[in-house]
Amino acid sequence: MSLSFAPESDTVVPLYLVEAEELDTWLDSLPDHESNWIRAAGFRASIGSHVLMPDDKGSVSKAIAGFGKAKTRARGRFPLAAAAKSLPEGIYRLATDLPAGDLETEALGWLLSGYAFDRYHKNQGAKARLVCPTGVDAAKVEAIANAEALTRDLINTPASDMGPEALEAAAREVVKDFGGKIDVIAGDALLDQGFPMIHAVGRASDQAPRLIDMHWGQDGPKLTLVGKGVCFDTGGLNLKPGGSMGLMKKDMGGAATVLGLAHMIMALKLPIQLRVLIPAVENAVSGNAFRPGDILNSRKGFTVEINNTDAEGRLVLADALTLADEENPDLVISMATLTGAARVAVGPDLSPYYTDDDGISAALTKAGTEVSDPVWRMPFWEPYEKMIEPGIADLDNAPKGGFAGSITAALFLRRFVENPRYTHFDIYGWNPANAPARPKGGVGMGARALLQALPDMLDF
Structure with missing residues (x-):
């Protein structure tokens, strides 16, 4: 299998990352219809959680993924990869700065979330793909x-x-x-x-x-x-x-x-x-x-x-x-x-x-x-x-x-x-x-x- 970044396309979904400590402040900055939707979904910005925002035609207009708390991130690795695993199949582009950590390492984690050992049995890694974030050396990470x-x-x-x-x-x-x-x-x-x-x-x-x-x-x-x-x-x-x-x-x-x-x-x-x-x-x-x-x-x-x-x-x-x-x-x-x-x-x-x-x-x-x-x-x-x-x-x-x-x-x-x-x-x-x-x-x-x-x- 080849692990690679996704190409740009018209169907790319913007992805917003939110730290749990900043969730309330971030929600207050949104239009009421968006913040109400996210609250109704029970989103708490924990690592691996996400919510999809529909547009007026029922398509996904944006995705919001949790980046958890600093204490929780310190107990593991690759929090962005947890989002990759939970998001539905599609192509995503980071629409916010990474709240914390190294962008190149997190981009690598996303690619590695696509790994699965499938020599003897049909297995699949994460189906969500990522457009290479700005400033990341795509060839190096791949x-x-x-x-x-x-x-x-x-x-x-x-x-x-x-x-x-x-x-x-x-x-x-x-x-x-x-x-x-x-x-x-x-x-x-x-x-x-x-x-x-x-x-x-x-x-x-x-x-x-x-x-x-x-x-x-x-x-x-x-x-x-x-x-x-x-x-x-x-x-x-x-x-x-x-x-x-x-x-x-x-x-x-x-x-x-x-x-x-x-x-x-x-x-x-x-x-x-x-x-x-x-x-x-x-x-x-x-x-x-x-x-x-x-x-x-x-x-x-x-x-x-x-x-x-x-x-x-x-x-x-x-x-x-x-x-x-x-x-x-x-x-x-x-x-x-x-x-x-x-x-x-x-x-x-x-x-x-x-x-x-x-x-x-x-x-x-x-x-x-x-x-x-x-x-x-x-x-x-x-x-x-x-x-x-x-x-x-x-x-x-x-x-x-x-x-x-x-x-x-x-x-x-x-x-x-x-x-x-x-x-x-x-x-x-x-x-x-x-x-x-x-x-x-x-x-x-x-x-x-x-x-x-x-x-x-x-x-x-």
């Missing part, structure tokens, strides 16, 4: 919306149709659309070319493990994105219980998110040299699955004791991060649905990230607030380093005790990156309940904040 739709589609697709092969095909489509290049190392070639942990995690699956390597752009600072592409995670021989396995189609959410971010970067023609690395595997169970107690070699040269085969994402990321670091780019970012501990810490709505660079952190915090893509800094806490040192090997993939699971996973990954400008996101990639512009299901997290922050982080 590019971001469609990149987010890509991320959602990839996450929502079950593993039966989104294994390592299909994820590779999706990456090839992105490259094809924008003129980059792609190389893939698969199967036993991973051993020959120095990616033993990617091979070990994925070798039990019927679909060969692989490392997807995308390049785009010839000039500017170098950015490398690394996304966890575990297309399904059984837990391996440390088998997950059924309740924990149910959402594991989303365990490639890091890969889906970096592909969405790459789509944004390329569509907007940002002046950077982009590289995207995706270790794509299925953590399956068979006679040749890697085992608890195994000690794996890594591309970096570190040995890793396997104390839980369900802590596999950090293993495939470690080999990919080592490759990323060898090129010494200006910025390395990894994104992964890595730990349940992160969800316990910040829930499903925030994108926790780790960095040693205060400038990167400041840019991300500012950007996340500006574009309603909230992020939260977590610590690379040095005293916990000893928790990932088992003694029998250089590193432990799953420290015992259960404490600080997201932090120890981040510390593990940092061991494979010497570049001081490394940032790691431990995202959820799933919206557990319907919300304006964010239906239940797969969702990009942190990508829009990163896009907004890139000029500050890379100085372009």
Whole structure:
């Protein structure tokens, strides 16, 4: 599906937004017949509410939508998208200034309200369409919306149709659309070319493990994105219980998110040299699955004791991060649905990230607030380093005790990156309940904040 603004036409309906605190004052400014109609409709200007005003021929002359109270807006995102969902099919144009918030972000929310995952069943998003508001860069907002739709589609697709092969095909489509290049190392070639942990995690699956390597752009600072592409995670021989396995189609959410971010970067023609690395595997169970107690070699040269085969994402990321670091780019970012501990810490709505660079952190915090893509800094806490040192090997993939699971996973990954400008996101990639512009299901997290922050982080 393509998410886009509506063209101007003679049938465009003007849309007025009203804050709940300003409703009485606004009504008093209207002609009596209009204010009486709106009051009779029981309109209270709550988020998602609307009333249609007829003309003397019975057609809709204008629409009025509620923008709620400031306190209510602070508890959610995309209040304008709530209006898009409630309004009947038609084309609308904002006839008032946005009462509060960022117009570009709210326009994006409206476009995203049109998203629906319809691969297997006829579903529809909001049918109300919007003329691009004055001052909003239509091409930019449409590019971001469609990149987010890509991320959602990839996450929502079950593993039966989104294994390592299909994820590779999706990456090839992105490259094809924008003129980059792609190389893939698969199967036993991973051993020959120095990616033993990617091979070990994925070798039990019927679909060969692989490392997807995308390049785009010839000039500017170098950015490398690394996304966890575990297309399904059984837990391996440390088998997950059924309740924990149910959402594991989303365990490639890091890969889906970096592909969405790459789509944004390329569509907007940002002046950077982009590289995207995706270790794509299925953590399956068979006679040749890697085992608890195994000690794996890594591309970096570190040995890793396997104390839980369900802590596999950090293993495939470690080999990919080592490759990323060898090129010494200006910025390395990894994104992964890595730990349940992160969800316990910040829930499903925030994108926790780790960095040693205060400038990167400041840019991300500012950007996340500006574009309603909230992020939260977590610590690379040095005293916990000893928790990932088992003694029998250089590193432990799953420290015992259960404490600080997201932090120890981040510390593990940092061991494979010497570049001081490394940032790691431990995202959820799933919206557990319907919300304006964010239906239940797969969702990009942190990508829009990163896009907004890139000029500050890379100085372009």
